[in-house]
Each structure stands twice: as structure tokens, then as C-alpha cells.
Amino acid sequence: MSTGQGTATIDFGAAPGSNEASVAVTGQTSILATSKVEAFVMADDTSTDHTAADHRYFPQLASLACGTPTASTGFTIYARSIHKLTGQWSVRFVWAD
Numbered sequence: 362m363s364t365g366q367g368t369a370t371i372d373f374g375a376a377p378g379s380n381e382a383s384v385a386v387t388g389q390t391s392i393l394a395t396s397k398v399e400a401f402v403m404a405d406d407t408s409t410d411h412t413a414a415d416h417r418y419f420p421q422l423a424s425l426a427c428g429t430p431t432a433s434t435g436f437t438i439y440a441r442s443i444h445k446l447t448g449q450w451s452v453r454f455v456w457a458d
Contacts, residue, residue, distance in 0.1 A: 363455035364396070365389055370408060370449050371440050378447035386454060387435040398427040398456040400438045410448025419450060430456065 367389075373382045392398075402425070404417045411419075423442035430436040438452060 363457050365392060365456045366454065368451060368453050369400075369438060371438060371452050372449045373440070373442075373446040374448075376447050378445040380443070380445055381439070381441050382446075383437050383439045384452075385435065385437050389430070389435040389456070390433050392430045392432065392435060392456055393458055394430055394432040396430045396456045396458050398430055398436050398454060400425040400427050400452050400454045402450065402452055406451040406453070408449045408451045411450055416451065422446060425452060427454070 369384045369386050371382045371384045373379045402416050402419045405413045406416045407413050422444055423440050426439045428437040
């Protein structure tokens, strides 16, 4: 069962875009250095640059990974793609002890 959850925005930038992007998630005051963290995209989420249909295909275009948490602070979500992506994407996260 998750202890913490939330949303973040990952930004690949303007055209021509990038193969990699990351976002620092902070404000997780209860997170431990040993907590397990997962990031994912919900199929019906939208962002200022991408529709729900775009978000449904995001897992086919890119992968998400989370860095080791910093106790009482947060963690970093990393995105990587073999394609150059552009703009902002909505991502969600959960973490548990």
C-alpha cells in the first residue's frame, strides 16, 4: 500500500525536443531513504502540450525510472526515449516504506 502519492510534470522541451528529461519531486516529508518509488502515466491525464490520447501512447514512446529517495525530501523521476519528444507530460507517482 502506498504511503505517498502525487503528480509531477516532466518536460522534454521545445522542438526539436530531447531524448531525456527529469523532474525533482520535493515536499515528501515522510519519505525515507529506503522507500520504494514508482512513476507512471495515467491514460486519461492531459498536460498543456499533450492530450489524453498522447498520454495513452507515452509508455510506447518512453520509459520512466525513479532515483533513490532523499529522506524527508523527495526523489527524481527520469524519462528516456529512443525518440526525441517535446513538451510537458503529466506523470504520477507513488511511494511506500
